[in-house]
Amino acid sequence: MPNRKPTFFSFCKAICFMVFSNVALVTSKSTIEPCSNSDSCNALLGYTLYTDLKVAEVASLFQVDPISILTANAIDISYPDVENHILPSQLFLKIPIICSCVDGIRKSVSTHYKTRPQDTLSSISDSVYAGLVSPDQIREANSIADPSVLDVGENLVVPLPCTCFNGTDNELPAIYLSYVVKPVDTLAGIAASYSTTITDLMNVNAMGSTSIKAGDILAVPLSACASNFPNYASDHGLIVPNGSYAITASHCVQCSCGQGSSNLYCMPASLAVSCSSMQCKSSNLMLGNVTVQQSSAGCKVTSCAYGGYANGTIITWLSSSLRPRCPGPQQFPPLVAPPTDVTKDSVFAPAPAPQSDGATTKVPKTSTVPKISTAPSTGSISVLPPAAAPIGSFSDASILMNSVAALPTALMIYFLIKLISPF
Structure with missing residues (x-):
């Protein structure tokens, strides 16, 4: 039987195979x-x-x-x-x-991201935002009809x-x-x-x-260490991962969560400049201060703790408790x-x-x-x-690769089909 030249149908098979292969590879x-x-x-x-x-x-x-x-x-x-x-x-x-x-x-x-010359949706998603968002997600969020056309200075939601x-x-x-x-x-x-x-x-x-x-x-x-600040506090729901810190109250308060701890510890931040009072009422203790008093009944612990930030005011609260033993010094996550x-x-x-x-x-x-x-x-x-x-x-969370980049794959598959196809 004489050899038949590859038909348009066989070429389409190659293209379709290439497309679906890429879906499996890049999705x-x-x-x-x-x-x-x-x-x-x-x-x-x-x-x-x-x-x-x-x-x-x-x-x-x-x-x-x-x-x-x-x-x-x-x-x-x-x-x-x-x-x-x-x-x-x-x-x-x-x-x-x-x-x-x-x-x-x-x-x-x-x-939001302001586009620059040479930006594409792919470069913004893959390079600038390190794969945290896909080109298609940016396109949909901004109702972009033609992703190949981006105006310089365009303000995109990411x-x-x-x-x-x-x-x-x-x-x-x-x-x-x-x-x-x-x-x-x-x-x-x-x-x-x-x-x-x-x-x-x-x-x-x-x-x-x-x-x-x-x-x-x-x-x-x-x-993490979770806060229990009241709902009206602007930093309500503050949560800090183990081994790190968080800054709050307009840079006045720094809260830390020791490794393996579940207790949030807050104190005046090193950046504190013009801040509201951080002294607990009816005491001479400042935010983060803890006093201990050993007795035959146990250890009386008094502390001045942070209670959130509301209407420009740092909320503090004084607490006292009797514990079987006195706590050791506060452990802080190491700074680098x-x-x-x-x-x-x-x-x-x-x-x-x-x-x-x-x-x-x-x-x-x-x-x-x-x-x-x-x-x-x-x-x-x-x-x-x-x-x-x-x-x-x-x-x-991603779209197909650029079709130009996939062209060598398509050609390779096409020639392979050409060699083995009976068409």
Whole structure:
């Protein structure tokens, strides 16, 4: 039988195969937390710098307080001109944000980006915001009809992933970090780096298996110290991860959460200049002061604690209690100098790219593994978390690669089909 030339149909087969192959390769997932009210919570973004940037420039990218970035990463804010300190490229930082409820989904929409020459939706999402948002999400959030045309100076809303889950994890205080998975990451390595478990990560992210891939965005629970400030306080709901700090009350108060602690400890900040009184009423104790008095009945402990910030006033409250033993000195998370480089052993190593320790990964028992729903596909993977786990879903968070970049793949497949096809 004579050979027949490849038909248009065979070429279409090659193109279709290329397209669907790319979908499998580049589709990444992120956790979606449904919500039904207008409340908000504190959350964190895991962000890797795409170039050298000043602290103030990083803060400007996310429209957050530069001092809050430093304290969230336990960087000493007393260094001279610390806001203009240059942070090195590929540095990994935790960025504190407010996580809101928008259109029934948890996300942050307070970040805006002003476009520059040569910007594309892909460069903004992949480089500037380090994969925390997809080009398609930016396009939809700004109703962009033609993503190939961006006006210089255009003010774009950048929707960023975040989760609240009531500020708890297994009924303990927690704050959630949105973490972009790196090529070298394993679920076991991420769990070890953030002092959590594989099972917990799977439950929180409604995962059906331990499989992850680069570009996925995981909600990682970080143990924390939670406040109990009144609802009328502007910093109501303040929560601080273990091993870090938070700045509040117009830079007047600094709160810390020691490693492994659940008790928030607040004291006057080193930046405090013109602040309202921090002395507890009916005492000579200042905010953060603790006195102890040993007796045969036990140890009487009196403290002056922070109770929130309302109408420009720092709320303090005096408490006394009798304890079996006197408390030791307050333990503070260690402060570090503003980083100037990124090294393997640094606490600011790239994000943090943990490796498996070589041990066999243990998959949770069948009874605790989320089951994949058999409902018709709608473009996202629908899974059901175990009982008592946060309710969320894992859905698409990226779009197809540039078709030009995929052209060599299409040609290769086309010529392969040409060789083996009987057409």
